[in-house]
Amino acid sequence: MKHLQELLYLLGSVGFIVGLKMMGKPDSARKGNLVAAAGMALAVIGVLFFNWVDDGAGGGSFEITGNLGLILGAIAVGTLIGTLIAKKVKMTKMPEMVSLFNGMGGLCAALISIIEWRGIISPETAAEAIPLGHYLAIMAGLIIGTVSFIGSMVAWGKLSGKLGDFRFPGQQYINMIMLLAILGAAYMNYGAAAEGNSLYFYLTIGLAFIYGLLFVFPIGGADMPVVISLLNSFTGVAAACGGFLYHNNVMLMGGILVGSAGTILTVVMCKAMNRSLLNVLLGNFGGSSAAAGATNASGGTVREVQATDVAIMMKYANKVIVVPGYGLAVAQAQHVVHELETMLEAEGVDVKYAIHPVAGRMPGHMNVLLAESNVSYDKLVEMEHVNPEFAATDVVLVVGANDVVNPAAKTDPSSPIYGMPILDVENSKQIIVLKRSMKSGYAGIENELFFNPKCGMLFGDAKDSLQKLVNELKVV
Amino acid sequence: MDAILNFIGENITMIYLIILMVFVGIELIGHVPSVLHTPLMSGANAIHGVVLIGAIIVLGKAASDDYFSIAIGFLGVIVGTLNVIGGFVVTDRMLEMFKKKPKAGENKGGSK
Numbered sequence: 250m251k252h253l254q255e256l257l258y259l260l261g262s263v264g265f266i267v268g269l270k271m272m273g274k275p276d277s278a279r280k281g282n283l284v285a286a287a288g289m290a291l292a293v294i295g296v297l298f299f300n301w302v303d304d305g306a307g308g309g310s311f312e313i314t315g316n317l318g319l320i321l322g323a324i325a326v327g328t329l330i331g332t333l334i335a336k337k338v339k340m341t342k343m344p345e346m347v348s349l350f351n352g353m354g355g356l357c358a359a360l361i362s363i364i365e366w367r368g369i370i371s372p373e374t375a376a377e378a379i380p381l382g383h384y385l386a387i388m389a390g391l392i393i394g395t396v397s398f399i400g401s402m403v404a405w406g407k408l409s410g411k412l413g414d415f416r417f418p419g420q421q422y423i424n425m426i427m428l429l430a431i432l433g434a435a436y437m438n439y440g441a442a443a444e445g446n447s448l449y450f451y452l453t454i455g456l457a458f459i460y461g462l463l464f465v466f467p468i469g470g471a472d473m474p475v476v477i478s479l480l481n482s483f484t485g486v487a488a489a490c491g492g493f494l495y496h497n498n499v500m501l502m503g504g505i506l507v508g509s510a511g512t513i514l515t516v517v518m519c520k521a522m523n524r525s526l527l528n529v530l531l532g533n534f535g536g537s538s539a540a541a542g543a544t545n546a547s548g549g550t551v552r553e554v555q556a557t558d559v560a561i562m563m564k565y566a567n568k569v570i571v572v573p574g575y576g577l578a579v580a581q582a583q584h585v586v587h588e589l590e591t592m593l594e595a596e597g598v599d600v601k602y603a604i605h606p607v608a609g610r611m612p613g614h615m616n617v618l619l620a621e622s623n624v625s626y627d628k629l630v631e632m633e634h635v636n637p638e639f640a641a642t643d644v645v646l647v648v649g650a651n652d653v654v655n656p657a658a659k660t661d662p663s664s665p666i667y668g669m670p671i672l673d674v675e676n677s678k679q680i681i682v683l684k685r686s687m688k689s690g691y692a693g694i695e696n697e698l699f700f701n702p703k704c705g706m707l708f709g710d711a712k713d714s715l716q717k718l719v720n721e722l723k724v725v
Numbered sequence: 726m727d728a729i730l731n732f733i734g735e736n737i738t739m740i741y742l743i744i745l746m747v748f749v750g751i752e753l754i755g756h757v758p759s760v761l762h763t764p765l766m767s768g769a770n771a772i773h774g775v776v777l778i779g780a781i782i783v784l785g786k787a788a789s790d791d792y793f794s795i796a797i798g799f800l801g802v803i804v805g806t807l808n809v810i811g812g813f814v815v816t817d818r819m820l821e822m823f824k825k826k827p828k829a830g831e832n833k834g835g836s837k
Contacts, residue, residue, distance in 0.1 A: 261775075265772050265775075266749060266753070268768070268772075269753050269765075269768065269769065269772065270753055272761065272764065272765050272768045272816075272820075273753060273754070273756070273757040273761060273765065274761075275758070275760065275761065278761060278764060278820045279817065279820040279821060281768070282764075282768055282771075282813060282816045282817050282820055283817075285768060285771065285772055285813070286771070286813045289771075289772070289774065289775060289777075289809055289813070292775060292778055293777065293778065293781070296778050296781050296782060296785075297781065314781065314782075314785035315785045315786060315787070316784050316785055316787060316789075316795070316798075317785075319784060319795065319798075319799055319802075320781055320784055320785065320802055322799075323784070323799050323800075323802035323803045323806065324802060324803075324806045326803050326806075327802065327803040327804070327805065327806025327807045327809075327810060328806055328810045330803075330807060331806060331807045331808075331809070331810035331811035331814065332810055332811075332814055334811060335810070335811045335814035335815045335818065336814060336818075338815070340818075340819075343763065343767070343815060343818075343819060344763070346767075346811065346815050347763075347766060347767045347770050347812075347815065349811070350770055350771075350774075350807060350808050350811040350812045350815070351770050351773075351808070353804040353805070353807040353808040353811070354770070354773050354774055354776055354804075354805065354808035356801075356804045357774075357776045357777065357779075357780050357801050357804045357805040357808060358776050358779070360780065360797050360798070360800060360801035360804070361776070361779045361780055361783055361801055363797055364783045364787070364794045364797050364798060364801075365783065367793065367794065381728065381732060382732055382735065382736055474763075477766070478766050481766060481769060481770050481773070482769075484770075484773045484776070485769070485772075485773040487773075487776065488773045488774075488775055488776035488779070489743070491776055491778075491779035492739075492779075493736070493739060494779070495779060495782055496739070497778060497779070497782070498739075498742065499775060499778065500775050500776065500778050500779055501739060501742055501743065501746075502742060502746050503772050503773060503775035504773055504775065504776070505742070505743050505746035505747060505750070506746050506749060506750045506753075506769075506772065507750070507769045507770075507772050507773040508747075508750070508773075509746060509747040509748075509749070509750025509751055510750035510751070510753055510754045510765075510769050511750075511766070511769055512750075513750065513751050513754040513755060514754050514762060514765065514766055514769070517754070517762070518762065604760070613760050613761055613762045613763035613764065613765075614763055616760040616761075616763075617763055617764065617819050617822055620822030621822045629760065631758070631760070
């Protein structure tokens with residue numbers, strides 16, 4: 250029975266891997282999440298109740314962890330708050346939530362390092378040489394955890410609209426210098442540790458704190474998903490540092506798994522936007538947009554249409570494709586759009602949704618949102634499959650999307666989104682854009698699609714406009 | 726050089742683990758439809774909440790008169806739990822929406 254804790258950790262690790270694997274398929278995804286959660290529960294039970302203590306004579310016994318009451322109390326508090334927040338939050342706020350919880354993980358890793366550091370420099374142990382691996386794990390956990398915590402909090406603030414962008418010239422050089430300063434402070438700290446001196450330790454925390462701010466602040470709001478994914482993998486690595494420190498394999502495996510999977514996910518997201526990770530991190534997006542926009546603005550006139558006309562147009566169409574964007578999420582219009590879809594289907598119209606990989610604020614954001622209103626999974630078609638279908642489509646309904654249908658990505662090399670794959674909506678017979686105003690999209694650039702003669706604009710809040718369409722459909 | 730070799734020698738199992746897990750992570754995510762990217766990110770987010778184990782270890786071994794460690798450890802366990810519970814619940818809510826709807830009319834008149 251001696252190795253029961255190890256067995257529980259092993260099962261926990263397998264749970265993470267199998268769970269993550271199952272989450273990669275729509276049918277088994279939900280079960281996969283439960284499998285990973287069960288793995289976590291086993292690991293926690295292992296650390297709480299099954300610490301083997303040798304009695305020195307070949308035997309031994311399990312010991313329950315110290316401060317059990319405090320630990321269970323803290324877990325109860327965390328469970329209560331976590332469940333409440335996670336259950337109450339609206340589907341549109343999910344990206345923010347992921348960021349918030351990610352920050353909590355980073356903070357946890359940093360706090361562990363702070364306590365371990367105090368253990369190292371306490372008078373009893375200060376005289377002994379500090380094992381290098383031990384030291385590196387503590388400092389890496391501290392730095393990465395702090396950056397991840399602060400960065401996630403900034404990302405959270407930005408996504409919920411509390412914080413804006415903040416840039417100043419030469420920022421990337423400052424960031425580079427900050428990074429070197431952090432490493433320098435951590436290096437100096439190694440020498441200071443032997444003397445029980447914590448000055449450089451706290452300096453490292455301070456610098457990592459500032460770096461976290463500088464790292465995320467200049468990055469545009471549209472790129473936040475990429476940043477959150479990256480910070481997510483950071484926190485994974487910070488957790489792995491803890492595993493290294495305690496020779497705890499479940500922490501090590503879970504942490505590295507997330508670190509690696511998160512990095513790949515980040516790269517995949519960048520690819521979907523046809524941009525390099527470096528480009529995202531330097532915050533270049535939107536910088537040249539003002540100049541690019543000005544040239545297109547004078548391009549022509551916009552045609553405004555009425556809900557009645559659109560309703561009739563769609564009723565007699567054979568095929569309608571809906572292109573949802575962030576505007577749909579903001580307006581909470583997912584239920585109305587489904588209602589519209591059902592009514593059109595009843596009229597014999599073939600309705601599909603075209604999902605751009607970065608529609609909304611995160612990959613898959615639209616899918617989650619539409620699934621919430623019971624839109625069938627097979628009606629959501631990914632970009633590469635739907636693009637050939639536009640030519641045979643009578644009406645494309647663009648709901649609160651902008652940059653993902655901007656032809657400038659193909660035609661205008663000076664545009665900041667040039668090269669990003671887009672939905673080829675202009676191949677269809679009619680395009681109707683539901684938009685609040687002529688304001689440009691998140692990337693801050695004009696969209697010449699709106700000046701296309703085939704394109705009609707239906708101004709107003711996405712939900713109101715869709716509701717009007719539904720009402721008109723009932724009448725005609 | 727010796728220091729590095731010693732370091733590798735002492736931690737060889739963990740180094741193997743790290744390298745293998747990097748490839749497992751890449752394999753797991755490489756072929757996933759973009760539909761599932763957000764839930765997957767959220768699920769991975771919950772998994773790195775395993776850092777909670779570390780917080781439990783430090784709080785568990787804190788001496789009863791070491792109030793600093795107890796306070797920080799207590800906070801650590803709370804935020805670690807937030808990461809785990811919040812992460813899994815949010816992911817579950819996202820994935821709940823992917824469940825298959827019962828086909829219309831399937832339940833009507835079929836049983837009799």
